Amino acid sequence: MTKMTQIGGASALPLNTILAGDCIEVMNGLPEASADLIFADPPYNLQLKGELHRPDNSQVDAVDDAWDRFDSFAAYDRFTRDWLAAARRLLKPGGAIWVIGSYHNIFRVGAALQDAGFWILNDVVWRKSNPMPNFRGKRFTNAHETMIWASRDEGGKYTFNYEALKALNEGIQMRSDWVLPICTGHERLKDDQGDKAHPTQKPESLLHRVLVGSTNPGDVVLDPFFGTGTTGAVAKMLGRDYIGIEREEAYRAVAEKRLKNVRKFDKAALEVSASKRAEPRVPFGQLVERGMLRPGEELYSMNGRHKAKVRADGTLIGSDAKGSIHQVGAACEGAPSCNGWTYWCYKKDGKRVPIDILRQQIRAEMAERPN
Amino acid sequence: MTKMTQIGGASALPLNTILAGDCIEVMNGLPEASADLIFADPPYNLQLKGELHRPDNSQVDAVDDAWDRFDSFAAYDRFTRDWLAAARRLLKPGGAIWVIGSYHNIFRVGAALQDAGFWILNDVVWRKSNPMPNFRGKRFTNAHETMIWASRDEGGKYTFNYEALKALNEGIQMRSDWVLPICTGHERLKDDQGDKAHPTQKPESLLHRVLVGSTNPGDVVLDPFFGTGTTGAVAKMLGRDYIGIEREEAYRAVAEKRLKNVRKFDKAALEVSASKRAEPRVPFGQLVERGMLRPGEELYSMNGRHKAKVRADGTLIGSDAKGSIHQVGAACEGAPSCNGWTYWCYKKDGKRVPIDILRQQIRAEMAERPN
DNA sequence: TCAGGCCCTGAATCGTGTC
């Protein structure tokens, strides 16, 4: 499967192989202007301190590997500038790069990209359908990661397969936010002890969308932080050539084994059944945020016997209970449960109208503009 | 409605007003450590092309594109550093900032925030339910903007109304991606010609979530790029004090008019689901003193696997540990910590009942007859 | 074979008040 391509008669391109070593040195040893796309998942510099436990007291297996530790932002910036410069040299004139990161590092990476002369085309948000919650209730659930897509140069003739992405998205233009699950189950590679082989393995679905959208069959895709080789695996399936660079022996071994078992797709296998979505859940609070109901406004029970007042956080306060629309409704009726959506009404032009009408309005909007 | 607050007897804080002028100069004229929250929607219109001049006024030569770019990014970075420094000076020790932007500027803003000593808490993606499509089909639909939420200092005791946000989201922890429509319809302010009064007016729903989540009633919220005053309008509705700074006369005029017509929600509506941490502390010993539990009585663990005996001083003695309800619970489970209130049960009419019920009884009494 | 319950896990910058 390994191909060697002559570039300008000078040096050869080691296609479909994993190169060992520091990515900056290795990249500088490859011929310039030889890659169509670079996908990079660099260390995030998470700066984790203590241990973290779930509410059930189990411990979170954190990313504390040596390769993710940097002495300072300045050190991380230096590292970023250096690998970006080496990467840019490798790109063909119409080439492009994707870099993924979290709020710990992505702002520094984005600024460095711009400073290096890359031209940002989009930032794309990977919205995780199943992220790890925030266990201490001190912040928002960290439910997304950010990818930056940039061309080598301003005005570069980058590849963008608009129609293919639109097809992937059920006929609607692909947006800058992608909802995809994290990598779990059988796709998640394990070592001999049954532990995860790599702490941050990316899902193939993510790379699928990246490569379908911004490369063509036969293109050369380089990944300087290859890890367990998701980029290579998806590139191979899609009929692209890959070059991986990975410093850690253990990751290279896992990736080699993985890639050996990957088969190029036939067309038919490509279509992933679009998961049909259940009726989207609409939090009652959204009616308040959107100004459809106002804090302080009175709601009336369907039977006219009870009323309650809307609060700014989307809870109700009744005569002797406060909480969600369901909880207060149940309390009013002395019932074990209650569907607040059909129980409560608001006043519109003097008439009582069920609040479920408002939920239906929001759902109608969501149906018109899905995703 | 305008309030003036004396800060340290020195200078006054012009609450609920819109200040005219350059935000950096105006901020530097206000007393330090006087704002609880800053919300900023800075400009990113860089004029990267055309009539660009270097700081020394020499015209940029079209040949050295890289320098051109460097110059303009450098100028934007300088501007960003300056207004962030002025903003940080204004924040109280437990203060925090939100900044919103797009891929054109947010990476530079994020890096500058970190460099200035702010501590990023989350990046939050505003996912637009109705974005403008990409008409030329050359990129992804730009369907989101990014907000960065950061505390003034690492370790700062920032405000986060976890329970209120969870309530807004129908009982599920609020995530870092928010789906909200853009500002249209009646909410979108128009000028006398019927054109939109401001090109980037933010929806009130966005500010509602920001302010409910990261401020308390009576807090001071400052917006250095006030525009048409969405921050002020939502702050006023929610019973927060605002300070707006805006350079453009036309925007100030629109905002003044808007704010005059905004009404504060009534008090009960502003009350928000409280966190358990805010509830009064009840020593376990009080249950024994009051005779709700008797010395010698057995307690049983929630899972039924352990038991312990109550002692007269409000400690427990288990099979192989003695101490507080928390310590003995942790020892039984071999866990690093344990909430004894929810872990231990007592027997009532043959059934196991969590001792937390008894704590709730005491708290209810305290609320009825406060000391 | 299927449904239901239990267990485990995921790029995480995840306390606070009192003495």
Add this chain to the structure above:
DNA sequence: CGACACGATTCAGGGCCTG
């Protein structure tokens, strides 16, 4: 200021076992 003790805190999904 540090040390110590209290006690608050999770969502989605996959695997595996049992009935």
